[in-house]
Amino acid sequence: xxxxxxxxxxxxxxxxPRARIIGSSLxxxxxxxxxxxxxxxxxxxxxxxxxxxxxxHKLKPSTVVxxxxxxxxxxxxxxxxxxxxxxxxxxxxIQVMVGIPNEMLATLSSSPxxxxxxxxxxxxxxxxxxxxxxxxxxxxxxxxxxxxxGQFQSYVVPALVNLxxxxxxxxxxxxxxxxxxxxxxxxxxxxxxxxxxxxELAQIMTQLVSFLNSNGSPFVVNIYPFLSLCxxxxxxxxxxxxxxxxxxxxxxxxxxSNAFDGNLDTLVAALSKxxxxxxxxxxxxxxxxxxxxxxANLTAARVFxxxxxxxxxxxxxxxxxxGVPPMDVYFFSLLDEGAKSTLPGSFERHWGxxxxxxxxxxxxxxxxxxxxxxxxxxxxxxxxxWCVANPSRDLSDVANHMKLACNAADCTTLDYGGSCNGxxxxxxxxxxxxxxxxxxxxxxxxxxxxxxxxxxxxxxxxGDCRFLVAVTDTSSSFNPYQRWAISWLLILxxxxxxxx
Numbered sequence: 001x002x003x004x005x006x007x008x009x010x011x012x013x014x015x016x017p018r019a020r021i022i023g024s025s026l027x028x029x030x031x032x033x034x035x036x037x038x039x040x041x042x043x044x045x046x047x048x049x050x051x052x053x054x055x056x057h058k059l060k061p062s063t064v065v066x067x068x069x070x071x072x073x074x075x076x077x078x079x080x081x082x083x084x085x086x087x088x089x090x091x092x093x094i095q096v097m098v099g100i101p102n103e104m105l106a107t108l109s110s111s112p113x114x115x116x117x118x119x120x121x122x123x124x125x126x127x128x129x130x131x132x133x134x135x136x137x138x139x140x141x142x143x144x145x146x147x148x149x150g151q152f153q154s155y156v157v158p159a160l161v162n163l164x165x166x167x168x169x170x171x172x173x174x175x176x177x178x179x180x181x182x183x184x185x186x187x188x189x190x191x192x193x194x195x196x197x198x199x200e201l202a203q204i205m206t207q208l209v210s211f212l213n214s215n216g217s218p219f220v221v222n223i224y225p226f227l228s229l230c231x232x233x234x235x236x237x238x239x240x241x242x243x244x245x246x247x248x249x250x251x252x253x254x255x256x257s258n259a260f261d262g263n264l265d266t267l268v269a270a271l272s273k274x275x276x277x278x279x280x281x282x283x284x285x286x287x288x289x290x291x292x293x294x295x296a297n298l299t300a301a302r303v304f305x306x307x308x309x310x311x312x313x314x315x316x317x318x319x320x321x322x323g324v325p326p327m328d329v330y331f332f333s334l335l336d337e338g339a340k341s342t343l344p345g346s347f348e349r350h351w352g353x354x355x356x357x358x359x360x361x362x363x364x365x366x367x368x369x370x371x372x373x374x375x376x377x378x379x380x381x382x383x384x385x386w387c388v389a390n391p392s393r394d395l396s397d398v399a400n401h402m403k404l405a406c407n408a409a410d411c412t413t414l415d416y417g418g419s420c421n422g423x424x425x426x427x428x429x430x431x432x433x434x435x436x437x438x439x440x441x442x443x444x445x446x447x448x449x450x451x452x453x454x455x456x457x458x459x460x461x462x463g464d465c466r467f468l469v470a471v472t473d474t475s476s477s478f479n480p481y482q483r484w485a486i487s488w489l490l491i492l493x494x495x496x497x498x499x500x
Contacts, residue, residue: 047309047366048075048095049334049353050285053082056338056410056439057356057470059376061088064335067358067376068094072368077284077330079141081122089132097136097179097330098122100159102143102152109158115166124170134176138284139163142183142222144201156180157207164215177217180208181284184223184263187270191251192262192320195269206274213276218327221267222285225259225304230293230345237295242307254319260286260308265320285332287353290361292346294417298464302362305331305353313367338410346412357381357471380472387437387447388430390454395429401449402432409435413465420465430460431467438470 051064059067065088068076077097078085089096100108100118107114126132139160143152160178167173186205189195197205212219225240236247242258249256256262264281271279288304289296308329317324336352354360358376365371389395405411411432413420420431433453440446447453461467 046075046328047073047312047368048077048097048328048330049073050077050079050330050332051085051334052079052337052340053085054337054340055335055356057468059335059356059358059379059471061085063358063376063379065089065092065094067354067374068092068334070374070377071366071370073334073366074368075328075330076334077138079138086122086126086132090126091130093133096132096134097138098134099138099141099181102140102148105140105143105152105155105159108139108162109155112162112165115159115162116169119163119166119170119172123167123172123176127172136177136179136217137163138179138181138220141181143180144186144198144204145183146185146198150200153201153204157204157211160208160211164211173215177215179212179217179220179282179284181220181222184221184267186221187267189266189269191249192256192265193251193254193269195266196273197270202274205270209271209274209276209279213279218280218282219267219271220282220284222332223260223263223283224286225263226288226295226347228259229295230347241304242311243303251319256319258311260311261318264326265318268318268320280327282327283329285330287332287351289347289350290352291350291419292342292348292412292415292417296347296350296417297419298362301353302364305364309365309367342412346415346418349410349412355466356468382438382442382470382472384459384469385442385455385457386430386460386467386469387433387453388456388460389426389433390452391426393452395426395452398425398429398449398452401452402429405432405436405449409439411435419463423462423465427460427462427465431465434460434467438468441470 049068051068061082061084064085069092074093075095075097076089077099079099080101081098086096086098104118108118123134123137127134140152140156143156160180163178164173167176167178185198186201187195187197196202209219211217229235229237229240236245238245239247239249239257240259242260245257249262254265256265267281268277271277271281286308288301290298290301312325312329315323315325331353333351333353335354335358336350336356338349338356340348342348352361353364353373354376357379359379360373360375363372366373389398402411406414409432412418414428414431415421420428423431429452433447433449437443437447437453437455444455447455459467
């Protein structure tokens with residue numbers, strides 16, 4: 001199989017034990033408290049989503065918050081502390097996990113002042129009565145990924161320590177917990193029961209898990225069966241889903257019929273080997289893309305995501321944690337992000353359960369009250385017009401124009417396995433032209449292409465190949481990387497100005 005995939009991921013949670021009620025009234029009270037806490041844990045287990053904002057065509061944050069509320073989604077994970085997003089979440093009642101990019105870890109690990117400033121600017125500013133309900137801070141994002149070659153590894157625990165002290169000084173340490181989302185490549189095994197952390201991570205993972213345990217934080221892990229399937233031609237396709245498999249994994253007395261449970265129990269085994277077998281686990285990212293690669297399509301995404309939801313809410317658990325669902329599961333992702341890097345694969349821009357404009361891609365019951373997804377309301381689009389290849393012109397020289405258009409805009413659906421790969425040469429040229437035209441907010445000159453393009457009012461979409469119309473974005477002139485970079489420069493300046 002072609003190398004369309006270059007990353008991978010994995011995760012899960014435990015509850016209080018049961019026992020017979022005997023003897024003393026004190027024991028009865030204790031047991032009632034334990035059982036009550038168990039019920040609370042189960043009740044709080046929830047389906048959440050990752051809300052990424054790396055998009056050419058962004059909805060207003062208030063529109064996205066309404067989309068979350070309309071679909072009864074009560075938990076959201078952010079990859080950075082975007083002020084506009086956090087302001088939109090204020091008063092919504094939605095629980096928030098806010099992220100710190102890996103690039104900030106070095107400074108946070110060495111400077112308590114920087115940690116104080118980050119907490120003040122990105123947490124304290126937004127919480128309180130009528131504020132954002134921030135429950136977690138994700139310190140880095142998959143900082144132990146093998147492809148980083150240890151670049152962030154030494155910064156993680158010191159950054160956690162400084163941030164924990166900053167939370168304590170702000171009187172927030174009891175309510176807000178620090179976590180570190182990990183990629184599934186942090187651990188390895190031939191079968192789940194043999195799970196161990198990578199040898200070079202053994203010491204730091206023990207320190208990390210000890211820190212999480214002492215502060216009441218869960219272990220957050222990202223699981224991606226799609227990437228296992230996409231990256232390995234020998235991987236059984238049915239093992240990636242929840243519909244049963246003809247290729248189960250037999251591990252002693254345990255049988256695994258899906259990759260999710262196998263990955264999860266590999267982590268459970270790894271945690272057990274360092275003395276933390278009861279560590280609560282949160283699934284930080286899991287999902288299935290709908291475009292950009294073979295196997296990435298609407299049907300597969302619906303079957304996988306619905307199967308996972310049904311599996312989680314059934315409380316079936318896994319062979320190593322029977323009857324215990326994950327603490328929380330955050331789907332990746334809420335919306336497509338058309339400006340993301342395609343280094344892992346073209347599918348990277350198509351993980352959303354909703355398209356970029358908040359429209360549901362397929363029928364999905366999140367198990368949160370609605371039997372199907374509700375679309376975003378009051379989305380403001382540009383006029384219904386498209387840029388296409390002029391049928392009366394010679395298109396023999398169109399390749400360079402397509403290359404220029406696609407270097408700026410998102411043309412990943414044209415790639416092998418994509419939904420627009422089969423629409424023919426003229427159709428592909430039209431798709432490329434229109435993607436650039438919409439990126440330029442339908443500027444008339446952007447549909448010129450040396451006379452090869454023309455504007456049409458007839459929708460050129462074909463089957464599953466959708467020619468988009470851009471939304472009007474008034475939320476920000478900066479992309480998320482620019483926003484956090486500017487914020488971070490301000491923090492660094494204050495650290496320099498007022499001393500370490």
